[in-house]
Amino acid sequence: MEENKHVTIYDIAERLNLATSTISRALKDHHTISDKTIKKVKKTAEEMGFVPNTLAAGLRGNKTRTIGVLIPTVTQPFLSSLISGIEITAQKSDYTVIIMQSHDSYEEEVNMAKSLYSNRVSGVICSLAMETRDTAHFHQFSNNNIPLVFVDRVPKGYNTFRVVIDNYTAGYKATKHLIEQGCIRIAHFTAGSELGNLYNERKRGYIEALKDHNIEIEEELIINLNSVTYEDGVKASNALFDLKPLPDGLFAPGDILAVSAVQTAKKRGIKVPEEFKVIGFNNDPISQIIDPNLSTITHPAEKMGKAAAEIIIKNLKSSKNDDAKEITFLNTEVLARESTQK
Amino acid sequence: MEENKHVTIYDIAERLNLATSTISRALKDHHTISDKTIKKVKKTAEEMGFVPNTLAAGLRGNKTRTIGVLIPTVTQPFLSSLISGIEITAQKSDYTVIIMQSHDSYEEEVNMAKSLYSNRVSGVICSLAMETRDTAHFHQFSNNNIPLVFVDRVPKGYNTFRVVIDNYTAGYKATKHLIEQGCIRIAHFTAGSELGNLYNERKRGYIEALKDHNIEIEEELIINLNSVTYEDGVKASNALFDLKPLPDGLFAPGDILAVSAVQTAKKRGIKVPEEFKVIGFNNDPISQIIDPNLSTITHPAEKMGKAAAEIIIKNLKSSKNDDAKEITFLNTEVLARESTQK
DNA sequence: TATTTTTACGCAACCGATTGCAATTGTTGT
């Protein structure tokens, strides 16, 4: 096994009797270098198997062309699609993506933010951990002019870029859809109010839709879950089905929860959608697999990832220090499938 | 907005009237530095908000504590779980993970391998792209003593670490399970023989199991798919159900395919598992959602990720240049659920 | 008290690419 040292521009320079500065410029098609030299350098670089050391370039230029992604986990369909979008866009502009999982832990998020900073990422895309209550650990980016984009689970009162959907409207639409399908006693699952309180927003939409249609809001139909997991969904569903006059609809703010409700209903002999209609959220793959197919709200994960990455890249190009950090809203729509059919 | 320059060890050195070498060593608890100084330095570093520049350290020390992950996509459940495992293990040893998606394209894989090398990753974990036929683009790692671990879809005839399951045995077990459940005409979906030919192995297991149980191998029951997708699964399923004596079982080497078969069967009025039993592969989330629940073969994604990361980290610690690159086999087992019930 | 051994810290080169400015060579104009 050869212990090949990495080939550097010094090696090329020596071979061609040129200065490293010339090599460096030639490789980048700098206009002050003659075409002959450029060709010669590139050819030699290729021959010698030269691969630029991005560390050196990054250190010198103080820019790494790296986007740090800090999210709760990569295994949720929404988040893995988000990553996919980020990565595709980053790739096109020759950016590298570093991914870290907070596992919804505040402490890990803080450490990882520091780690990203330590890696001198050029930009950061983050979806907040559930636990996170304050965002001081992101100041290191803002203070150093490193573009920061929050996606989906975004903090309030922090002037940064945000890429989100309108959770209020989405919640409203989902609920309205149930009403239109004939539901009159509509339940709702919601989750602990975290910093990026998207569940609160969805709930708000739910409540407004009911109000607008003159349906009474019943507190017992709104169940608060500890976590958005299948297990907690089953618990909540059972609690729901224990109610005396059975609700006839459910707006679950996540497909996993909706699926748990559908399956629990089945087990208890409640027919979906005849007796009980369900609409989920996210359009996860499972929504099309489960029987009956799940009506749901689209959540354009990949688009959001692309949008976030584009914001970072654009912002990095035009180094004008925009103080206005716009919020990007992406559309959602109701996907009416079997689980809410009349 | 403050244009805070990053705090460096030079800043700390100046403030404390010490040399940068002392600062550097103090921050790492070097034994030649007095406890007093160490404490003082750490306190000051903290106060000044010092965050080490990993680029500088990486450049100088030629080690970045970064693991590059090169996989087809992050959105497949198996692969996102793999990442999760890698990331968890890396995190524990203070390694950073860089992720790149080849999208099953050979060309992208080549570029990204170069990009990882360019980023001077300390180690590489890769699952090959479908298109990939040769592995020359990985020599840059092997030649430079950068540990390289292939996972799941691994090349043959390349002396590197490999973390895999025994696809032959898994295929054998799956088929045997169907036989035990009473199937006598068992179909099989397989996919184009790529470099890391795990589908071939599973097929081999399928064939051997049939032979061992004196069941004739019928070529028409073995359907070759272009891609392992839901759409192609539906096509293959329809082809299968067009056969005159209907097969009574299917070993699908992926849960998506199995699900497509189950749903196609349902649509055509074929009862699962009464008339047609199906076993999948991977234990994807959908396997537990679909009705009937899908029997499947476990594929320990997270464990495989952890194992791969551990190999890299271990190998990096003991810099002894092991020429023996062991293969790690992880266990798989049959999860008997509804879709193969007698 | 003089000398050897520890202990604690400083000096300066180094990793590899980038870049402002200087220097050299080549062209054009007169």
Place this chain on the structure above:
DNA sequence: ACAACAATTGCAATCGGTTGCGTAAAAATA
């Protein structure tokens, strides 16, 4: 043929930690 200018290329500093080696100060030994 010579000045003026453009086209190329070289020099050397720089980014920020790291580390081998040297040295001063403190402690131990003679």
